[in-house]
Amino acid sequence: xxxxxxxxxxxxxxxxxxxxxxxxxxxxxxxxxxxxxxxxxxxxxxxxxxxxxxxxxxxxxxxxxxxxxxxxxxxxxxxxxxxxxxxxxxxxxxxxxxxxxxxxxxxxxxxxxxxxxxxxxxxxxxxxxxxxxxxxxxxxxxxxxxxxxxxxxxxxxxxxxxxxxxxxxxxxxxxxxxxxxxxxxxxxxxxxxxxxxxxxxxxxxxxxxxxxxxxxxxxxxxxxxxxxxxxxxxxxxxxxxxxxxxxxxxxxxxxxxxxxxxxxxxxxxxxxxxxxxxxxxxxxxxxxxxxxxxxxxxxxxxxxxxxxxxxxxxxxxxxxxxxxxxxxxxxxxx
Amino acid sequence: xxxxxxxxxxxxxxxxxxxxxxxxxxxxxxxxxxxxxxxxxxxxxxxxxxxxxxxxxxxxxxxxxxxxxxxxxxxxxxxxxxxxxxxxxxxxxxxxxxxxxxxxxxxxxxxxxxxxxxxxxxxxxxxxxxxxxxxxxxxxxxxxxxxxxxxxxxxxxxxxxxxxxxxxxxxxxxxxxxxxxxxxxxxxxxxxxxxxxxxxxxxxxxxxxxxxxxxxxxxxxxxxxxxxxxxxxxxxxxxxxxxxxxxxxxxxxxxxxxxxxxxxxxxxxxxxxxxxxxxxxxxxxxxxxxxxxxxxxxxxxxxxxxxxxxxxxxxxxxxxxxxxxxxxxxxxxxxxxxxxxxxxxxxxxxxxxxxxxxxxxxxxxxxxxxxxxxxxxxxxxxxxxxxxx
Numbered sequence: 001x002x003x004x005x006x007x008x009x010x011x012x013x014x015x016x017x018x019x020x021x022x023x024x025x026x027x028x029x030x031x032x033x034x035x036x037x038x039x040x041x042x043x044x045x046x047x048x049x050x051x052x053x054x055x056x057x058x059x060x061x062x063x064x065x066x067x068x069x070x071x072x073x074x075x076x077x078x079x080x081x082x083x084x085x086x087x088x089x090x091x092x093x094x095x096x097x098x099x100x101x102x103x104x105x106x107x108x109x110x111x112x113x114x115x116x117x118x119x120x121x122x123x124x125x126x127x128x129x130x131x132x133x134x135x136x137x138x139x140x141x142x143x144x145x146x147x148x149x150x151x152x153x154x155x156x157x158x159x160x161x162x163x164x165x166x167x168x169x170x171x172x173x174x175x176x177x178x179x180x181x182x183x184x185x186x187x188x189x190x191x192x193x194x195x196x197x198x199x200x201x202x203x204x205x206x207x208x209x210x211x212x213x214x215x216x217x218x219x220x221x222x223x224x225x226x227x228x229x230x231x232x233x234x235x236x237x238x239x240x241x242x243x244x245x246x247x248x249x250x251x252x253x254x255x256x257x258x259x260x261x262x263x264x265x266x267x268x269x270x271x272x273x274x275x276x277x278x279x280x281x282x283x284x285x286x287x288x289x290x291x292x293x294x295x296x297x298x299x300x301x302x303x304x305x306x307x308x309x310x311x312x313x314x315x316x317x318x319x320x321x322x323x324x325x326x327x328x329x330x331x332x333x334x
Numbered sequence: 335x336x337x338x339x340x341x342x343x344x345x346x347x348x349x350x351x352x353x354x355x356x357x358x359x360x361x362x363x364x365x366x367x368x369x370x371x372x373x374x375x376x377x378x379x380x381x382x383x384x385x386x387x388x389x390x391x392x393x394x395x396x397x398x399x400x401x402x403x404x405x406x407x408x409x410x411x412x413x414x415x416x417x418x419x420x421x422x423x424x425x426x427x428x429x430x431x432x433x434x435x436x437x438x439x440x441x442x443x444x445x446x447x448x449x450x451x452x453x454x455x456x457x458x459x460x461x462x463x464x465x466x467x468x469x470x471x472x473x474x475x476x477x478x479x480x481x482x483x484x485x486x487x488x489x490x491x492x493x494x495x496x497x498x499x500x501x502x503x504x505x506x507x508x509x510x511x512x513x514x515x516x517x518x519x520x521x522x523x524x525x526x527x528x529x530x531x532x533x534x535x536x537x538x539x540x541x542x543x544x545x546x547x548x549x550x551x552x553x554x555x556x557x558x559x560x561x562x563x564x565x566x567x568x569x570x571x572x573x574x575x576x577x578x579x580x581x582x583x584x585x586x587x588x589x590x591x592x593x594x595x596x597x598x599x600x601x602x603x604x605x606x607x608x609x610x611x612x613x614x615x616x617x618x619x620x621x622x623x624x625x626x627x628x629x630x631x632x633x634x635x636x637x638x639x640x641x642x643x644x645x646x647x648x649x650x651x652x653x654x655x656x657x658x659x660x661x662x663x664x665x666x667x668x669x670x671x672x673x674x675x676x677x678x679x680x681x682x683x684x685x686x687x688x689x690x691x692x693x694x695x696x697x698x699x700x701x702x703x704x705x706x707x708x709x710x711x712x713x714x715x716x717x718x719x720x721x722x723x
Contacts, residue, residue, distance in 0.1 A: 134446075231500040237442055238495075239567065240488030240518050243480075253505045329551045330504060 001325075004333045005318065012314040019310040020303070024077065027302050028070045033062050034090045034297040060090060062299065077303060086307075087300035091293065096304035100286060106176065107273035107285035110201055114208040115266060122213045126220025127255070130228060131247055142221075145214035157207045157280040164203060171203045174282035204281045208274055216262070220255065227254045253327070260323040267316035268309050347403060359400035359447075366449040370441075370480045379477040381456060386470035388415040389458050389575050389607045390439065390491075395476075396452035397431070397438045404680040408434040410631040411453070413706075416575060418458075421601060421608045423622030423639075425615060425654070429676060431631040432611045433496075436577045439475060439609075440493055441483045450476050459490060460574075489519040492568035496580040498560035502552035508563055509548035512536070515570040535566040540596060558589035562596070569600060576601075577609045582617065594621060615658055619643060624712075627651050630676055630687040632703075637713035647715040649692045686717070694719055 035056045043050045061073055080087055086096040125145070129138040165173035172178065176197050183189040183196075227233065228251055236250040237243075273287025282288075286305070293301040325331045347355070384391055397409035409431045416422045424432045437443045438450045439457075455475040462471040475483070495501040503511060512532035516523050523531075529548070536544035539562040552560060561581060568576050578597065582590040598621060601608050610621055618625055618639070625642040627635040627650070635648040646652045653672040674691035686692075689699040698718045707721060708714045 231495060231497050232503040234442060235493075235495060235501045235564070235567075236503065238440055238487055238493040239515055240484050240486070240571070241514070242484055250503050250506075254503070257505075328505065329507075330553045 001333050005322075008318050008321075012318070015314060016307065016310055020078070020081075020307060021074065023306045024074045024299075024303060025070060027297070027299050028062070028065065028073065030297060032297065033057070033060075034299065035060060035062070037296050060299075077300075081307075086304040089293070089301040089304075090298040091296055091301065096300050099289065099301065100304060100308060103284055103286045103289050104271055104273075106283060107278065107287055108271055110204055110208065110274070110278075110283075110285065111270045111272075113201075114205050114212065115270060117205070117209045118212050118216060121209070122217035123220050123259075125213070126217045127224050127247065127252070129217070130221045130224035133225065141217065145217045147214075148210050148212075149214035149218075151211060153207065153211055153274070153276045154280055156211060157204075157277055160203055160207050161280070172200050173203070174200075176200050176283060200283075204274075204277055204283060208277055219262070220259065223255045223258050224251060227251045230254070257324070257328045260327055261320055263323055264313075264316040264320035267319060268312040271312055272309050352402065355404055356402065359402075359405075362398075362400055362405075363446040363449065366451065367446050370445075372479060374477070374479050379474050379479075379482070380462060380471050381454065381474050382465060382469040383456055383458050383472045385415065385417075386458065387417055388456075389418050390609075391415040391456040391458075391472075392435070392439070392453070393456070394453040395435065395438060395450065395455060397434050397443060397448065397450050399444075399448045401447065401680075406679045407682065408448070408631050408679065409438060410682075412628070412631070412633050414626045414633060414636055416607050416609050417624070418574075418607055419601075419605055420623045421598075421610055421621050422624045422626065423610045423612065423618040424626045424628060425613060425618055426628035427613055427676065429679070430628045432628050433579055435628075436493070436579050436609065436611055439577065440487055440491060441475060441478070441480060442487075442493075452476075457486065457491070458574075459486070488515055489571040490573055491575045491577065492571055492573040494561070494564050494568050494576065494578045494581045496583050498557050498564055498584060501564055502560055504552055506551075507548070508536075508550050508552065508555070512548070512563070512567055512570060515567055519571050532566075532570065535570050536563070538569065538600070539563070539566045540592075541566075557585055558592065561585060561589075561593055565593070565596065565600070569604065572604070573606055575607045575609060577611070579611045580613070581610075582614075583612070590617075597621070615654060627654075630679065630682065632687070632716065633706075634688070634717070635713075635715040637710075641710070641713040645713070647709060647713070647720060648688075648717050649694050649719070650688050 035053060039049055039053060039056070043053065061076065064070075064072070077087065088094060089096050089099050092099050122145075125141050129141045132138050161173045164170050177193070177200065178196055183193045224247075228247070233246060233251055236246045241250070271286070273285045273290065275287040275291050278285040278288040279291055290302070290305045292298075293305065321333065325333045392415070393413045395409050395412045396407065399406040399408055412431070412435055414422070414424075424435065426432045434443060434448070437448075439455055441450075443450065453476060456472045457475055458470060458472045462473070465471055473482075473486070475486070478486075502508070509529065509532055512535060513525075513528040516528040516531050520528075533544045533548055536547055541547050541559065541562055547555065547559070547563070552563075555563065565581075576597075581597065582593050585593060594617060597608065597610075608621075610617070612618060622639055624638055625636065626633055627642065627648065629650050635642065635646070635651050642651065643655070646655050650672070653670070656670040657672065659669055672691055677687050677690070684702050686699050686704055689695045692699070696718060698721075704716045704718050704721070706714050706716050709720060
C-alpha cells in the first residue's frame with residue numbers, strides 16, 4: 001500500500017510537469033498579454049507609452065513570444081517553482097501563494113457546505129427514487145433534478161437573485177458583508193460579522209447545491225437500481241431480512257463503490273472555487289480571482305492557480321483509489 | 335376492415351393500446367402492492383391443510399408479470415404438493431415458470447411487475463396447531479402480508495439459487511452473511527455462539543477450512559465452495575423446506591455430482607423436504623421422489639419418479655425422455671428434439687399449449703385446456719389422449 005502510494009506520487013510529478021507545460025504555452029499564446037491590456041487606454045493617448053511598451057514586457061518577462069522565448073520563460077518559471085517560489089502576481093503585486101491562500105477559504109467554505117448538502121440530499125433522494133421506481137415520487141424528483149442539471153448557473157443565479165433578493169428581499173444579492181454595517185471589535189461583534197457573512201452565503205450555496213444535486217442523484221439512482229436487481233439482494237431477502245436492512249445494509253454498501261470514484265473530482269472542486277457563481281454574486285473567492293487573472297493575462301497567478309488545481313486533482317484520484325480499496329474488498333492496491 | 339388489419343399486425347402495439355396496457359398495469363400493480371402491505375389479522379391468512387403430511391401445498395397458483403407489451407401469465411393454475419421428508423423435482427424448459435413458482439412460494443417475485451394474483455400456497459407451519467375439527471392449520475402464503483413473511487423466509491423455507499458466483503454479497507465476509515441468519519432467527523444469540531454455529535454449518539457442508547472460510551470474502555472462493563456456502567446459509571435456519579433453484583446449473587459436472595450428493599445427504603440428516611428445480615432429467619432421476627413436469631406455466635404431468643421415467647404419458651414428457659443423450663447408444667443418429675417452439679406467453683388462448691408441437695394432436699385438442707386426469711393414485715396428466723381411460 002505504502003509502496004503503491006509512493007509510486008503513484010512519483011508518476012503524478014510527471015503528469016504535473018506535462019500540465020504545467022501545456023498551461024504555460026496556452027497562456028503565453030493568448031492574443032493580448034498583461035501589458036497590452038493594462039496600457040491599452042494610455043497607448044491611444046500617449047505615443048510615448050507605446051514606444052516603451054516592449055520595455056515593460058521585458059520587465060514582466062513576457063517580451064519574447066517566439067517558441068524559444070516561451071520555452072525560456074517556462075524554464076525560469078519552473079526554476080522558481082523548484083525553489084519554492086510561485087512568483088508575484090502581476091495584478092496584485094504579491095506572491096501568488098499569498099493571494100491564493102487568502103481568497104481560497106471563502107470558496108472552500110461555500111464548496112464544503114454545498115458539497116455536504118449535495119450529498120445529504122441527493123443520496124437519499126436517489127435511493128428512494130430507485131426503491132420506488134416509476135412511482136410519482138420517482139418522476140417528480142427526476143424531473144426536478146433534471147431541471148437542476150439543465151439550468152446554466154448564471155441564469156439560475158440571476159433568477160435566484162431576482163426572486164429572493166430583489167422581489168422578496170430575504171437575502172442580500174452580492175458580496176460578503178453589508179457595506180454600511182460596522183462591527184465592534186468584541187466577540188459579539190465577531191459573531192455578528194460571521195452571521196452577516198453566512199447570510200450573504202445562503203444564495204450562492206443554494207444555487208450551487210440545486211445545480212449539482214441532479215447529477216449525483218441520478219448516479220445514485222442508477223447504481224441503486226442496478227444493485228437492487230443483483231442476485232445477492234434476492235439472497236438477502238430470501239434470508240428473511242427486512243426490506244430496510246436489505247436496502248440500507250446490503251444494497252447501500254454496494255452502491256457506495258461507484259460513488260467512491262466521484263471523490264476524485266471533489267477535492268479540486270472544494271478548493272478551486274466556482275468561477276461563474278462567484279462572479280455573479282461578486283464574491284472575492286478564488287474562482288472570481290482566476291477569472292480576473294485570465295482576462296488580464298496574469299501569468300504567475302494563472303499558472304499558480306492551475307498547478308494548485310492539478311495537484312488537487314492528482315491527489316483526488318489517488319484518494320479515490322484508496323477509498324476504492326476500503327469500500328470494495330475485491331480491490332487491492334499493489 | 336379494421337379488425338382484419340389488427341389481426342395482421344398482431345405483434346404491433348399501437349400507441350393507444352400501449353397506453354391502455356400501461357394504465358392497466360399501474361392499476362393492477364398498485365392494487366396488489368397495497369394488498370401485501372395491508373395489515374391483516376392472523377386468521378385472515380391461516381387455512382387448513384388438505385393433507386397434514388405435506389409440508390407445502392400449492393393450489394391453482396397464478397402469477398402474472400405486468401409488462402409493457404401485456405400481461406404475461408408465468409404460472410397458470412399450478413398445483414402440486416411437497417410431502418414431508420421428500421424431494422420433489424420440478425422439470426421444464428427455460429421460461430416455463432418453474433423459478434417463478436418457487437419465487438412465489440418465497441414471495442420473492444420481482445415486484446412490482448410480478449404479482450401472485452390467485453390461488454393458495456399452504457405452508458404447514460408446526461407452531462400452528464389444529465382447529466376444532468382436527469384439521470392441521472397452516473399459513474396461506476399468497477394472503478400473507480410481506481412483514482409476516484420475514485419470519486418464514488430463511489427460517490422455515492430457505493432457498494439455494496442458481497448462480498453461486500453472484501448470489502453472495504461481495505462486500506461482506508462469508509462469516510458475516512452466515513451469522514446474519516442466526517441473529518435474525520434466533521433472537522438472543524451471542525456473537526460467539528453465532529460464529530460457532532456458522533462454522534459448524536460450514537463444516538457440515540464439507541468445507542475443509544471452515545475458520546479460514548469464515549473470514550473470507552466471496553470472491554476468494556471457487557464456485558463450488560460458494561454453492562456450499564449458499565447451502566450452509568440455507569441450512570442455518572433449520573428449514574422445513576429447501577427450495578433449490580437449479581443449484582448445479584452453473585457448476586461443472588464433477589462439482590455438480592458433489593453438490594447433489596451433499597444435498598441428498600443433508601436432506602436425510604436434517605429431515606427436511608427439498609423442492610428441486612432443474613431442467614436436467616438425470617438430476618431428477620437421481621434425486622427426486624416425485625416429479626412435476628411444467629410447460630408454459632402449467633403442470634402437464636406429475637407422478638412418482640417411476641411413473642414419469644417408466645410410463646411417461648404426456649407427449650411432451652415422452653419427447654423430453656427421447657431427447658436425452660444416451661452414453662451407451664451405438665447409433666450415429668442425431669439427438670431427437672421436439673419440433674417447434676414454446677408459444678409466446680402473452681395472452682395465451684385457453685387450449686393445450688403443446689398442440690402445435692405435438693405428434694398426437696387430435697381435433698379435440700383445439701378445444702379448451704384439458705383437465706388434469708388421474709391415471710393412477712400417484713400419476714396424473716393433462717392431455718386429451720388419456721381422457722377415455
